Amino acid sequence: MKLKIILVALFSLYSIKSNAQSKTTEIWLIDISKQNDKVVAGTPERLTDNDYYDNQPCFSKDGGLLWYASMPDTVQTDIFEYNLRKKLTRQITNTPESEFQPQPIPYEKFKLSVVRIDDDKAQRFYSIQFDGSEPEPLMPNEDSLAYYTWMNDTTVGAYMLNGSNGVLHQFDMKPQQSIILMTGGFGRCLARIPGTDNLSYIQKSSDGKYLLMDYKMATEERMPLVEMMPGVEDYCWAPDGKVFAGDKTKLYYIDTTLDEPKWVLVADLEKTVGTFYRMAMSPKGDKIALVSYKGERP
DSSP: OHHHHHHHHHHHHHHHHHHHHOTTOEEEEEEEEEETTEEEEOOOEEOOOSSSEEEEEEEOTTSSEEEEEEETTSSOOEEEEEETTTTEEEEOOOOSSEEEEEEEOTTOSSEEEEEEEOTTSOEEEEEEETTSOOOEESSTTOOBEEEEEESSSSEEEEEEOOSSSOEEEEEETTTTEEEEEEESSBOSOOEEOTTSSOEEEEEEOTTSOEEEEEEETTTTEEEEEEEOOTTOOOEEEOTTSEEEEEETTEEEEEETTSSSOOOEEEEEOTTTTOSEEEEEEOTTSSEEEEEEOSSSOO
16 A cells, blocks of 8 residues: 555656646637538637646536636646636635546536545545535545546546556446456546447557557447557547547547548647647537647646
8 A cells, every 4th residue: 555655646746746847738729610521620719828737628518618627826736617608717626635637427417526636645536516615535445546537427437556557447436346457558548439338548559559449348348449640649539429639739530430530630720729739529529628738748
């Protein structure tokens, strides 16, 4: 247990230090539409404009809100909310702990799930009200959660910090048990494939290729969907089966429903957003949030 806590603490301190140094990460919002069978990106709207960390955007179930993690004091992160209709920003948490990765809980109407770094430097999974109140542990016996996604109401795809390379789990909330899917060799971006309970993740092959994988929970079958662009591990799903990803300043998509899918350029955002990496798609597929950065990719 001591070794486990030390590993988590080191990861947490590295994350905070890296985030504090990445003072130019900003969040942008872009309309996505289809015109004459072509995917078109609108003019980017800058949602944050400051000299500190803003990252990990996620849309609400109706697409009207965007939650994200922000580090305004370079000490710890809190969760913020942006109202797309009112164009207003609201701080949700204001705690001594750091909260990351806000996501709406599928079975709750007014609650978010977050990863929180507690006083002992362990990274635990919590639920909070939309106002940041009433934190409750979702995985009481786990203290090393790094990244996650909801696969359905009771199952989470989880990147756990067990060992030096990380371990990918299928974690069942009831009865609080998990299945190890793989150790090392996978990326941080986990996502539910739209219309299914399947988990997608990036498998980093020994030959340098990054493959977007489909893990079918019902059968435990795994299959590659598409090959990612070189070195790209961040992506998001549109509801129609398209996967969006960025390569430096360029936004692409690939249609996983085709027999021979290919990456298609949507827009070069060099003069507006600049270089970007993390992203989130709205439930309707009509808006995409991008995280820009300067210098080396965080």
